[in-house]
Amino acid sequence: MRDVAIIAAGQTKFARTEWPLIDLLVEGARTAYADNRIDESLIEAVLVANMGAGMLNHQSGVASAVVDGLGLMPAHAELIENGPASGASAVKLAFLGIASGYYDVVMVVGGEKMRAVTGWESTDFVATLTHPFAEYVYGVTLPSMAALFARLYMDKYGITSEHLAMVAIKNHDNGMLNPEAHVQQPITMDGILHRPEAVVNNPIVAEPLRLFDCCPVSDGSAGIILCAAERAKEFTDKPVIIAGVGQATDTLVVHEREDPTDLKAVTLASEQAFKMAGATPADVDVAALHDAFTILEIAESEHAGLFPKGEGHKALERGDTRIGGKMPINPSGGLKARGHPVGATGIAQLVELTKQLRGDAGERQIKNAKTAYACNFGGFGNNVLAFVLKKGQ
Amino acid sequence: MNELEATLRPKETDQPPYPPKRVVLANGESMIVRQATRDEVPKLLETLEPLIWVERDYYDIVGVRAFAELLGWKRYRVKDEYCLVGVMDGMLVGLVNGRSLSKNIGISLHTLALRRGLRIGAHLFAAKMEHHIEYLNQKEVYVVAESPIGFRRWMIEYSLEERPHVAHELGGVMSYALTRPLYFASKDRLVVGERPVSEEMLASTEDFEIPDPELLVTQVSGKAK
Secondary structure: OOOEEEEEEEEOOOEEOOOOHHHHHHHHHHHHHHHOOOOHHHOOEEEEEOOOHHHHHOOOOHHHHHHHHHOOOOOEEEEEOEOEOHHHHHHHHHHHHHHOOOOOEEEEEEEEEOOOOOHHHHHHHHHOOOOOOOOHHHOOOHHHHHHHHHHHHHHHHOOOHHHHHHHHHHHHHHHOOOOOOOOOOOOOHHHHHHOOOHHHHOOEEEOOEEHHHEOOOOEEEEEEEEEEHHHHHHOOOOOEEEEEEEEEEOOOOHHHOOOOOOOHHHHHHHHHHHHHHOOOHHHOOEEEOOOOEHHHHHHHHHHOOOOOOOOHHHHHHHOOOOOOOOOOEOOOOHHHHOOOOHHHHHHHHHHHHHHHHHOOOHHHOOOOOOEEEEEEEEOOOOEEEEEEEEEOO | OOHHHHHHOOOOOOOOOOOOEEEEOOOOOEEEEEEOOHHHHHHHHHHHHHHHHOOHHHHHHHHHHHHHHHHHHHOOOOOOEEEEEEEEOOEEEEEEEEEEOOOOEEEEEEEEEOOOOOOHHHHHHHHHHHHHHHHOOOOEEEEOOOOHHHHHHHHHOOOOEEEOOOOOOOOOOOEEEEEHHHHHHHHHHHOOOEOOOOHHHHHOOOOOEOOOHHHHHHHHHOEOO
């Protein structure tokens, strides 16, 4: 297989937008162009990641519409839907297409327009990724699923609401340094947990998860351009190498797992990615984790091997996961503050890590970042992709 | 005042004032909630004016109706109206208004958060209900919602009772009521804040600033572009 490099990366500001979905996706792709203008005729394929066009936006044929919107015909165009891991899946398929030698240059763009519907409807939309008869019909939503997981995980490892709040506070602080972040609002432990006003400021959504333990519902898109590493220098002086790619699945029904607190797919996908990259979690300088709920950042950090099991919350206490800490996690603000337009998320994670490895992350730059790790968490851990990125030579 | 003007002006009832309170928000900053004076209405109208064109979350209809209500209060054409304002660090961040229909019945009019993401609207609506039930000592408050957010906040969070026979003055949809038992059942989880407010803090709200119109529209509409 050939090595594959990221040669351009960008994202729209995640927020609520009035743009139609296709315009939003085209704009996400253009942000990658803006990052590094590639001769359009060299782009052989456009892979589009999206989860909800049919349900939320009454739109099909999305990839065809995007390639036309970009004027990239006759480039190949495909839509990839893999729930919240759609973005990472699209990148993986582009990676394979280039590594195999079939393509040289591929654009990947992912996006979602979730605010086209009410909050209730978008919550229901995401809930459709649960098992239709074993979970969904009983009223399961992703917040309630995450709450069940959080309660078990907190009891098992001695994690408190303060630890969850620490994740939120850190990621909101990081989001303040990211102009593309949806949420630009610092929060404090007093304001969201300790003061009497916290019952209103930060109400329970699904016990033990509160409002600020949950990511916002966002519109947005992100794009990257990949090419064969051997050609990367034609386009940029600062290529980023996709050194490792991993993926693993688990049971769709969470209660069928031997231990529901064991995110096996995160562990397996991460092990595969690290092995392929010839790296270990100890080599990671910066990580992008799928913190749709605060508890997931802690649990994924442990299952990916960044910290031992049951130690993630202790790392938080020490400040290890902050910018400037030993293992900075989600300097972009993560899903919690940058936002989570589901089809865009896996790509936005790589956009951030690309900026970090190039030294282009501005105020939130992690010093001397050379190796980065990303985890895009599909379903409730039933389809997970992991990447290890390295700074190109 | 001439005789005709006296005829046009509703007779105001003496009503207890709303005692100011301090609410610490999620970002750790304090919002002072206090009763606005009639003299402050022009500043409130200036604040509302750019919102009357913002369709997002029905700021247009809420803004234009609140504008009319406050103008009516200033020009002595609405009976027993009041307005509470939320002020953070000398800046107006939200307002609510209502009025008394009678000694026992309050009317909730409008709630506007001028800064979003800090649950300012939730705090101000709660302050409004607190005023009607605890300070005006009314038996119930009639409420309607013009936006989905309002419906979720008021009708569902407070478990308001339907009042199908009540024609709320804001329109023909189902009217709801916050009763005293419902208010006190919800108070612990929805109504917060500290009293008394220090003289210094209260003074910081006296000549409050109003948000820049362009910034205000961007903030409430949340548009990326």
